Amino acid sequence: MSTLSQYPDLKTIIDYGRWAPSGDNTQPWRFKIVDSEHFDIHGFDLRDHCVYDLKGHASHLALGILLENLSIGAATLGKKIIYQLEAQSSEQKPVIHIRLETSNDTDFTQLAPYIPTRTVNRRSFSTQKLSATDKQHLEKSVQPLKVIWFEGKEKFKTTRLFFDSAGIRLTIPEAFATHSSIIEWDSQFSRDKMPDQCLGSSWITTQLMKFALKDWHRIHFLNRYLAGTWLPRIELDIIPGLFSAAHFILYSDTAPQDITDYIESGRLVQRFWLSAAEKGIQLQPQTTAMIFAQYYLQNIPFTASKKNIKACKKLTDKLAQLISPHCSVEQIVFIGRVGYGQPARSRSIRLKLDELVS
Numbered sequence: 001m002s003t004l005s006q007y008p009d010l011k012t013i014i015d016y017g018r019w020a021p022s023g024d025n026t027q028p029w030r031f032k033i034v035d036s037e038h039f040d041i042h043g044f045d046l047r048d049h050c051v052y053d054l055k056g057h058a059s060h061l062a063l064g065i066l067l068e069n070l071s072i073g074a075a076t077l078g079k080k081i082i083y084q085l086e087a088q089s090s091e092q093k094p095v096i097h098i099r100l101e102t103s104n105d106t107d108f109t110q111l112a113p114y115i116p117t118r119t120v121n122r123r124s125f126s127t128q129k130l131s132a133t134d135k136q137h138l139e140k141s142v143q144p145l146k147v148i149w150f151e152g153k154e155k156f157k158t159t160r161l162f163f164d165s166a167g168i169r170l171t172i173p174e175a176f177a178t179h180s181s182i183i184e185w186d187s188q189f190s191r192d193k194m195p196d197q198c199l200g201s202s203w204i205t206t207q208l209m210k211f212a213l214k215d216w217h218r219i220h221f222l223n224r225y226l227a228g229t230w231l232p233r234i235e236l237d238i239i240p241g242l243f244s245a246a247h248f249i250l251y252s253d254t255a256p257q258d259i260t261d262y263i264e265s266g267r268l269v270q271r272f273w274l275s276a277a278e279k280g281i282q283l284q285p286q287t288t289a290m291i292f293a294q295y296y297l298q299n300i301p302f303t304a305s306k307k308n309i310k311a312c313k314k315l316t317d318k319l320a321q322l323i324s325p326h327c328s329v330e331q332i333v334f335i336g337r338v339g340y341g342q343p344a345r346s347r348s349i350r351l352k353l354d355e356l357v358s
């Protein structure tokens with residue numbers, strides 16, 4: 001903190017950045033101050049141990065979200081950020097150099113108040129449809145990415161997709177290490193994990209998950225003999241899936257290829273998410289179907305479970321059908337659900353500035 005206390009502007013800007021959402025609240029970044037106008041972001045991805053971080057894409061999207069927050073934060077001070085990815089740094093440990101410049105550009109500064117208040121809501125929303133104005137507002141916010149909306153009866157198909165991908169998520173041993181380490185039990189808030197109360201499950205299901213996630217053999221037993229995935233899938237996927245105004249898929253005209261494409265997409269995803277918050281629209285990402293389908297299409301083995309590889313093929317075909325003729329699975333950047341409702345009372349908070357900055 002001593003370094004930052006000399007640079008109040010950097011402190012403000014990085015504090016906005018700190019609130020960026022990341023997969024499972026992993027916050028895959030640290031900051032190194034250079035001087036009053038320069039700092040570096042040291043990113044890291046989780047592909048080695050987290051099945052949801054296919055080739056680091058989820059972490060790279062999150063880095064883009066972080067940059068968008070930094071950019072909006074800088075604009076509130078009459079500055080802009082110029083970023084440069086260090087060419088020699090690896091995609092697994094990207095280093096991004098940030099330079100501040102004076103600027104009169106106030107685009108998106110109206111989103112600044114929503115940076116700390118925006119949060120995932122995994123519970124049921126109102127089923128009232130989004131107004132045409134709100135939909136247009138969201139579509140405009142995310143350009144040049146495009147939006148496919150699923151509303152009314154269409155939501156049954158996407159809910160089924162969420163349900164099927166949860167079937168894979170909850171039964172592959174490769175996801176166990178992640179699931180068993182990312183939840184902070186008996187908590188409303190968590191600085192570096194997800195508090196169990198933000199998951200949206202009932203008390204009984206939460207207790208069941210807490211018991212099962214202590215040991216893979218328990219999960220295996222519950223799944224095999226007691227249909228263990230049904231309760232969590234009904235509570236975490238079917239009910240919230242149906243109780244939404246709409247589901248959405250964000251896609252790019254061309255499939256993102258490298259870390260820069262994912263970073264740029266992440267910036268746009270955050271504009272969409274903050275614009276939803278601005279309109280009082282709740283949002284939950286639902287990215288696992290996209291991730292499993294992309295593993296499948298790229299022929300990258302992600303599980304030893306043959307049954308789940310078969311299930312993944314079916315899931316991929318269903319997803320491809322749902323988005324045809326708009327785009328291909330490779331072009332998808334983000335999937336989620338939205339609706340009007342009250343913000344979540346339990347949420348992930350963040351590591352403190354002095355834990356993130358040196």
Ligand SMILES: Cc1cc2nc3c(=O)[nH]c(=O)nc-3n(C[C@H](O)[C@H](O)[C@H](O)COP(=O)(O)O)c2cc1C
Nearest residue numbers: 021022023024025058061119120285286287288348
């Ligand atoms: C790239 C990305 C993918 C995510 N995927 C999911 C998801 O599939 N399901 C979900 O419930 N949350 C998902 N999240 C939300 C994170 O878990 C959440 O942002 C993080 O725990 C911090 O919480 P907060 O956004 O409430 O501050 C995702 C977030 C990001 C940035």
